């Protein structure tokens with residue numbers, strides 16, 4: 641039996657997690673309202689893994705979650721997979737219908753609430769369909785839908801999944817409202833134990849590199865340690881160390897397993913120039929189709 645911590649039922653994370661663990665009946669889900677509690681559940685040994693959304697096609701890195709992974713906890717990355725992010729506008733049709741019935745009057749929506757990543761995916765839709773509505777961020781799309789359920793008659797709508805609308809007895813006011821197609825979110829499974837339920841040919845390694853101070857060209861040297869070995873990088877991102885203004889570390893995703901001969905040699909070379917390296921994990925990567 642594996643216990644998995646994740647955001648609430650009906651969240652995008654919930655759909656995505658069920659996609660990775662499809663067909664496994666020995667799974668227990670522990671839903672949490674806040675991503676901090678999702679992480680802490682695994683840190684405290686209450687669950688084996690946490691499911692963390694880390695990157696989205698439209699919004700890019702989910703910085704809050706990446707920062708938790710790096711600064712607050714020490715949980716190795718064990719698998720990553722992508723899942724389509726399909727968002728819908730959810731509320732009560734009856735609140736948006738005038739005397740004449742049928743058409744929905746979106747100008748009656750005073751406020752739209754959702755998770756910041758979901759909201760960011762639908763900004764054009766919101767701007768054109770309800771330019772005067774306020775926007776408010778909450779901890780998940782599922783939480784947003786629950787709030788709409790608990791506040792009838794207040795002109796509030798949520799952005800969330802179809803499942804959340806159905807679970808809460810609410811209507812789909814508009815479907816598939818993201819501003820761009822091909823909107824995917826990348827999820828990470830973190831925990832102490834390796835994930836071995838499925839195999840992938842694509843193995844990645846994630847590291848954090850902190851550059852030495854006053855070393856001109858340090859980042860160039862780091863990148864060249866990978867480049868001349870023809871090691872492919874799929875993501876590189878700088879984030880503040882939170883210790884000093886202007887001090888950053890680099891989060892780097894490498895398309896190679898730590899078990900290879902080449903990668904440990906590249907990492908040694910990088911350390912030799914005075915960089916510090918923290919390995920965040922070496923894990924299989926799955927496409928959406930691979931898990932179908």
Ligand SMILES: O=C(O)C(=O)Cc1ccccc1
Nearest residue numbers: 651652653693755758780781
């Ligand atoms: O709020 C949710 O439903 C989540 O799981 C976080 C999220 C939000 C939007 C896209 C992907 C994940």
